[in-house]
Amino acid sequence: MGGLFRKPHVTTDQTKTRKPAKTEASSGLQGVSAVERALTVLTAFQRGDGVVSLAELTKRTGLVKTTVMRMALSLESFGLIKRVEDGGYRLDAEVMRLAACYQHAFGLADHVTPVLERLARSTGETASFYTRRGEQRLCLFRVESASPIRMHVQSGDLRPMDKSAIAQVLRHFDVGRVAPKIDVPIYTSGVTDPHAASLAMPVFGPGGGLLGALALSGPVTRLTADYAERIRPELKAAGDELTKACGG
Incomplete structure (x- = not known):
């Protein structure tokens, strides 16, 4: 299968380093x-x-x-x-x-990893947790599907803020408020890669701030719209569980 799906192997991250955007805070202060x-x-x-x-x-x-x-x-x-x-x-x-x-101060891995392991085991798809880094999304934690055909992304990899379900969650909920007319989890198929599908759910922390996106991903032939609909309640429950565990 082409695109992002192939049998896993170790490679060097080819992601280009993003130049930091020059932003100005609401207080009028600028970076150095x-x-x-x-x-x-x-x-x-x-x-x-x-x-x-x-x-x-x-x-x-x-x-x-x-x-x-x-x-x-x-x-x-x-x-x-x-x-x-x-x-x-x-x-x-x-x-x-x-x-x-x-890792010690945040302790997020202790909460996220068991949920990812459970989701990957029960759905047969790869489970991930992404956070936003400017105009890129960072794969912070990941548990692979048992299938030999899966998405070629590893923890620590950066992906663009594209039209995928994961990027949509990170974009729409970035301010920590539920975006209007957004039904979660969000499902997309073939929007950035013809072979990739994903289902994503926001996870919130204290004060309603977005911690990241909890996601399931897989090939479009397996993570179909029908299958995504079947596993939506499980992903939503897992996202709500993580939000509660993280103080959201």
């Missing part, structure tokens, strides 16, 4: 351009990277080499990246420490 450039360099690293050359970082960020080098010096002083002998760069230990702090 030098900080944004430094974070552009830091977030240019992709899953599967070892050492990344200066030329490659320049290509990924769109910044000139001298700027990348200056930003890298600042990041290196905080232990976020490290320059190696051949002139390339790799992520350093501070990134791991921050990731551990995030």
Whole structure:
């Protein structure tokens, strides 16, 4: 089967690094351009990277080499990246420490993973949890279908904010309010890839803020509209369960 579906194998993430949008908060405050450039360099690293050359970082960020080098010096002083002998760069230990702090403070995996495992087992489809990252969606957690034919996406991958059910949920409920005339879970089939279908449900946290999208995905030949209708109540119940568990 073509498109995004194939037998799973390990590959390097080819997602292009998104340049941060220059936004202005309602208070009138603006971000610091030098900080944004430094974070552009830091977030240019992709899953599967070892050492990344200066030329490659320049290509990924769109910044000139001298700027990348200056930003890298600042990041290196905080232990976020490290320059190696051949002139390339790799992520350093501070990134791991921050990731551990995030997981400890948020504890989302403890709530989400058991729900994903249950959904994947009962529906036969891949279960995922996505959050929004600007104009991209991040696959935060994922439990694969037992089928050898499944979507070639892994935890940590970035996908565009397209017309898929997952992106629609992240877009419509981004402000934490139920969007008018939106019946959830949302189902889409073949809208961004002719072989991919998905069913997605919002999950909310304290104060009604959107935590992410709980989703089931699979090939259009298996996750049909009829089958999606049959499993809608199960996904909705799981989404409501997660919302309650996360304080929403």
